[in-house]
Amino acid sequence: MKKRYLFTVLVILSFASVFIGVHNVSPLDLFHLTDDQAEVLLVSRLPRLASILIAGMSMSICGMIMQQLSHNKFVSPTTAGTMDSARLGILVSLMVFTSASPLVKAGIAFIFALLGTFIFMRILDRIKLKDPVFIPLVGLMFGSIISSVTTFFAYKNDLIQNIGSWLHGDFSLIIQGQYELIYISVPILIIAFLFANKFTVAGMGEEFSVNLGLSYKKVVNLGLTIVAAVTAVVILTVGMIPFLGLIVPNIVSIFQGDHVKKSIIQTALLGASFVLFCDILGRLIIYPYEISIGLTVGVLGSGIFIYLLLRGKAYEN
Numbered sequence: 602m603k604k605r606y607l608f609t610v611l612v613i614l615s616f617a618s619v620f621i622g623v624h625n626v627s628p629l630d631l632f633h634l635t636d637d638q639a640e641v642l643l644v645s646r647l648p649r650l651a652s653i654l655i656a657g658m659s660m661s662i663c664g665m666i667m668q669q670l671s672h673n674k675f676v677s678p679t680t681a682g683t684m685d686s687a688r689l690g691i692l693v694s695l696m697v698f699t700s701a702s703p704l705v706k707a708g709i710a711f712i713f714a715l716l717g718t719f720i721f722m723r724i725l726d727r728i729k730l731k732d733p734v735f736i737p738l739v740g741l742m743f744g745s746i747i748s749s750v751t752t753f754f755a756y757k758n759d760l761i762q763n764i765g766s767w768l769h770g771d772f773s774l775i776i777q778g779q780y781e782l783i784y785i786s787v788p789i790l791i792i793a794f795l796f797a798n799k800f801t802v803a804g805m806g807e808e809f810s811v812n813l814g815l816s817y818k819k820v821v822n823l824g825l826t827i828v829a830a831v832t833a834v835v836i837l838t839v840g841m842i843p844f845l846g847l848i849v850p851n852i853v854s855i856f857q858g859d860h861v862k863k864s865i866i867q868t869a870l871l872g873a874s875f876v877l878f879c880d881i882l883g884r885l886i887i888y889p890y891e892i893s894i895g896l897t898v899g900v901l902g903s904g905i906f907i908y909l910l911l912r913g914k915a916y917e918n
Contacts, residue, residue, distance in 0.1 A: 607870035611654075614877040618653070619646045621881060623889045649775045652783050653880055653894075654873045656770075656835050656842060659786040661872025662793055662865060663828040664846020665853075667718075669804035669861055670824050671725060674854070675737035675909065677847035678832045682744035684841050686717025687833045689751045692764050696754070703782050703837060710833035717747060718825050737847075770840035770895035772880055783838040786831050790869075793827050797862035800824055804859065841895060842876065844902025849875060851909055 620626055624641045626634075634642070664677035671681075678684050690713030694706040701709075721740055728739065755764040793800075802810050803820045810817040835842070849872045850864075857864035876894065879901060883892035 604866055604870065607867060607874060611870055611874045611877070614874055614881065615650055615654070618650050618877055618881055621884050622646065645776050648780050649772050649880075650877075652775045652780045652839055653772060653877050655783050655786050656839050657845065657873035657876030658869035659783075659790060659831045659835055659872075660842055660845045661849040661868045661875075662790060663831050665850035665861065665865065665868050666793060666800055666824045667828055667846065668850055669800050669859065670821050671722065671736070672804060672806070673725075673736045674851055675847065676725075676740060677737075677844070677850075678828060679843050679845075679847055680737035680740040680744070681721045682717045682740055682747055683714050683721075683828060683832050684836060684843075685744040685747040685751070687711070687714035687829070687836045688764065688841070689713050689717075689747055690833065691837060692751050692755055692760065695760055695764070696758055707782060707785070707833050707837050710837055711830050714833045715826060715829035717743075718829055722821075722825065770842040770898065771893040772839055773891050773893070775839065780838055783834055785834050789827055789830055792823075794865055796820065796823060797865050801859070801861045804861070839894070843895065843899045844906050845872060845876065845898055848902050848905040848909065852905075 616628075619642065620628060622641070622645075624637075626638045626641055626646070660678065667676050667678065667681060667683075668674055687710040690710035691706060693713065694701050694709040698705060698709070721743055724739065724743065725736060728736065751764065752761070755761045799815060799820045802813060802815050803817055803824070807817045810820070850868055853864050853868045853871055857867055876898065879897040880894050883894060883897040886892055
């Protein structure tokens, strides 16, 4: 899987995304933009593109880190309860801190996402049956329990509609002034890139890592912190994007192997391209209306997930 091919696809999709929408703006209009067209590009189209690229790269890399640290190809923020825990944190912020800023909400969501991820990892340690298909099913059940708790308290406090806005990912509401929080993911991803080799070593097991002089627990905690922080920011900005962190790293690993440092760039490029493709598809299927990214990624992602489950034995560690 060549980087240049993925980069070329990403550039083509990005260029197409800027000019797809209800308001007609063509590439030729760039040479003589009207005030309305310039406003559409600067306030809506470009912020939307930036949020798509960052969200796609972020969630894909998070999935790769979780799969490496958990030694399971079917673990991701979707199948480990991380996303559901972050959504519970958002509900708590709406209930307790009604006038909290987006940054405060992101902080609370991060704490809950981190706690949920740590709980799942503890459950993973106690499970004797390490079947690669069984583990994500446990994670999905764990996430469903958290989601049920969230729905219950949202219903009791008349916050069903508020919390529902974070249930499905949607880029249609992304405009200038409402997406900038997602830029927090960029320095976090840089940290993930710098520690990529250590994540690879940690993925080989605690005993192997300690023999090489690596602080296994610190690296695992750092990886889970990165996953929780990115997940919280993405959910708060664009909503839940299911299966992205699960399928993209699996596809990349088929061609690149399990070395994080060697595959992290391909994972980021493919994740961004996949989300961008799904977003463009959602805008074209029922044009001029739009299908949310949560639905398009969910449909395509779930199909690929089922395919990977059927081939589960081929991905055993």
